[in-house]
Every structure is written in structure tokens, then in C-alpha cells.
Amino acid sequence: MAVFAVCNAGNKLYIYAFLPLARIKRCNALFAMTTKSAKQQKLIERLHHKFRLVVVDDDTLEEQLSVRLSQMNLYVFISTLLVLMAALTAFVIIATPLKEYIPGYDDTGTRRKVYQLSVKSDSLERVVKQQNTFINNVKLVLSDETGEGNTITNLQNTPDTGAAPIHTNLDEITDEEMELRHNLEQETQFNTIGDENLNALQLRNTQIVNLFAPVKGVISANFDAGKAHYGIDINTAEKEPVKAAASGMVVMAEWTIDAGYVIAIQHTDNLVTFYKHNSALLKKSGSFVKAGDVIAFTGNSGEQSTGSHLHFELWHNQRPVNPTDFLDFN
Template identity: 40%
Template sequence: MGKKDKKKDKLKKRLTDKYRLVVLNENTFEERFSLKLSRLNVFVLGGVFSILLIAVTTVLIAFTPIKEYIPGYSSSQLKADAVKLTFEADSLKIKLAVLENYTKALIPVLTGEIEAESIDSIQTKARQRVINESLLNASKEDSLFREKIESENRFAIQQNTNSNVKIVFFAPLSGTVSQNFDSNSKHFAVDIVAKTGTPIKAIADGTVIFSDWNTETGYVILLKHSNDYISVYKHNGNLLKQQGDFVKSGEVIATVGSTGELTTGAHLHFELWSGGYAVNPTNFIDFK
């Protein structure tokens, strides 16, 4: 035990022995600076200085832009810009695909492969039906009676639209109408609520002129029917027909879903267009 105590005392003495650090002028040997030190003080000061240096370096790298100059690190702003540009590129790619499909759908119309019904023959027949009263030798009573009947039927097409339509439409879906057609709020459609996966049927015979994805309205399919009618089905879950397919009335073309950014739940957004104008689907179809 005595030897161990002597070794401890000797080590303690070495650590606590004082030394003087003197800085002298080389020419005059004048003392400029002196400092009393011990081995223990040097170890403690060196350790404290090392800890402070590590802490300051860590703070500079973690909380200042200086880390961008260290190999392997990249700018956070550069990462954010890269992510933003990636999303914008994907959005532009989708919009370009939609535009290409829309252009392809218009090509048959522009090239004359799909001909719209001409009304020239109807107008010609109407002009030929003008009655020359002088040739008929109609009496005064006959003229008054004919004028009365013509005045009653003059606006028959506008007043009895449903009875004069040459095409019968099939209900695309049976369900609850959550929002009706309202031209004032620019809601040119009828929203029908139904369970996800419910079949959606074609309202009449027609040709698929568009069938693809849209960012705002999800999966969309458009059918062109006779008499210049176009039916539009939006927010579908799945599309079962492709562009150019011919479908029969009542044939399943899609399923109910909730796709697109503007959807509020599982439903069908149904539009009906005639001659380039939106019409109220409830005037032609019973959704109950």
C-alpha cells in the first residue's frame, strides 16, 4: 500500500507542479510576457477549448447556410424548387395528354368523317309549306280558323320540348340528386349520389369521343349521340370504354367513383349538351 500511495503522490505532484512560461525579447532579453502553468491546467484548458470548438462548428453547420459549402450537402431551397418543378412537370404532362386526346377526338369532325345533321333540307321544306291563300280560295271563316290554330301551335317546339325530341334517353344511374342543373351558378349538370362501384350506363347509342383522366374532374368519358347530342360523365371510378368505341343504349361504360380535385364524394357529375349548349338533363331523363 505504501508504494501505491507514493505513486499517486508522485503523479499528483507532476500534474500540479507549477511551471512558468516566459516570453523574452531576443535582443535585449527583456521579459515581455509570463504565465504560470501546470500540466493539469493545460489538460483542462485544452479539453474546454476542444469542446467549445466542436460545439461552435456543430451550430454553424446545423443552423447557417455555411453547410451548403460542405461536400455532400445541398441547398434546402434547391430541394424545394426541384420538388415544385417536378410536380409542375407532371401536371403539364397530364394536361398535354388531355389536350392531345381532345385534338384526336376533333379530327374526325374536322375531316368530315363524322357529319353533323344538316337542317338545310328541313328549312327548304318549311319554305315550301307556305300556303298561298289566293290559290286556295279560302273563305273568311276558314282564314280566321287557320290563323287561330297557327297561333296556338306557333311555339309548340319551345313549349313541348320533351314531346318533340326524336331520341329517347336512358337513365345513366339511379340515385339521389344532390345538386340540380343551375345555369345561374354555372353548374351545367346534375349530380347523382350513389355507392362507389355502381355501374354507369350510356343514355343512348353513341360513339366515345373522349375517355381519359383529368386533374380536376378525374376519369371522364364523353359520348356523341344522334341529333347532335353529347353526354358527359365525370368523377368516375373506372372507365370501361375507350375513345372510338361504339356503345349501345344502357351499356355499362364506367363505374361510380370520387376522382379528381373538385369531387366531394362518390357521385356522378352528368352533363347533357345539344348543339353546343348545355341543357337540363332532368327535362329528358328521370333519375328516380
């Protein structure tokens, strides 16, 4: 079967007459390929076509900047800039805490830290409760609210429902009442001394018998529970280091009007030591100290102080004992 056909290849015109159909199909395919190749060539030429970007002064029309570029250069520059910005943004997010603000972000290390902090908080809560208990016991000792002091002052301030009313006028007090009060005071003093000896004996039977002298010096005032002087005064120079008598935990470190800077340490076996009239404190409440650690400096603070010295008290089972029975301050 012969067919008449016209084939345009490039700029040439081919005329086929009485050709087979297969030959015509090949001609059309060649025409399509040639057209596609021409379009690609035009695109490549357009991408590599050079342009000149000129920046001129609007007033003087003087050329300030001239850059020769093509569409290909512009595409490469913009693509490189976008890639660099994306890489920089990813680095900032990964290397900084900003990643925590990403919705759905979950760090295994963060979960582990949260768990550890929760465990520590529970432990600290138990420690705080123990410290509060120690502090309350110390406050009871300082204020003598335990009812176990058995001092003359306590007996005078304790009401007795079976006794006669207390006279406020001294002229109304009879000789019998004066004699009764004198006997009560003597009995109370004997009971106080007996309690002190018993408490000292109990302390010797405990494991804490090797105590560390907080300072060295001359004792200016001895222990006298009958006069409510529950410790001893050691004369020292100003700002001498005060050392812990034994290992324990600081349950009080504060300023009081009468005793100045006071620090108290809770030891094992219900043993508490007090250090008063200091010039400065080096430990805070809740701190753990070892025997011999410097906890303060001696001074003359407080209204009851008459000179540079250390007032040292030793309490066992909420009762004062004589520190000189266990320590050598010379």
C-alpha cells in the first residue's frame, strides 16, 4: 500500500510518495526526537545565558557594582543557601535545649533524671522530717519545756492543786511557809544532783565516751545545774576555732539575743552538744560534721556574754551533764 507523506526534519522538508506505512512511522519518530532535542538545547542555552546585574547611583548614575551571572548560577546559589540554612537550623535544634520544645520529643536521659530527682526528693523529705524532729527536741531542751529539768525555777513555776495559794505579798508569808519552801528547795537540789549523776553514769555506759574538746583554755565558770548553768565557760582569745566534740548533724545554727551565735549538734545515743557566744558560724543547719571539724569561731556575742569565751553544754537524754567529766580542756 503506497501513501503520500510529507516529513519535516529540522529545516529540511522531505516528501515521500507511495512509501510503506512502517517507513512513515519511522519518519514521524525522527521528527519527534528532533523537536525534543531542540527544546532541550534551548533550555540549556537559556540556563547558561549570561546576564549582568549592575547597581548604579540614582543621582550620578555611576556604576557601584556589576555582577555577571546566569540562571544556573542563581539556582545553584539559592539551593546552596537553602541547604546551609536547613543544616544550621537542624544543628541549633539538636545541639541546644530548643529540641525540648518540639512536640512529641521524649529524651530517655531526661526521664532518667526525673526519676532520680524524684527519689532524691523523697529521701530529702525524710531527712527534713528527721531534722525537724531534732530541732524540736533542741528547742524543748533550750526552753526547758520537757518537764524533766527539775530545777528550782521549774518547781516554783509549777502549780500545785494541793498546796496553799501563793502569796504575792511577802508580809503575808508565815514562818511555816518559809520553812516548807526552804525544805522543798533543798530536796529539789538533791534530786537535781542525783539526776545529773545518774545521767552521767548512763552516758559512760554508752559508746560515745571519747569526745573531742571543742577548745583549749581555762574554765572560768563550772557546771552548776542548781543555778541553771548547764554548761561550762572556757576563756579563749577572740576568733579561736571551735571544733565539733563528736560526729553528728547540725540541728541549729542561728543568732539568739542571750547567747549570740549558737550552734547545736545532734550526735548518736541521744547526745546533743551546744556551742554559744561565737563570733561566726561556719556550718548551717542540716550539715553533717565529723569530730574535730571547725564549726565556728569563739567570740563575745550575746547579752549574757562578759568576754571572749565559749559556753559549752553537753546534754544526754534531754538532761545536762558536766562536760568536765568526759573532756579535758587544759
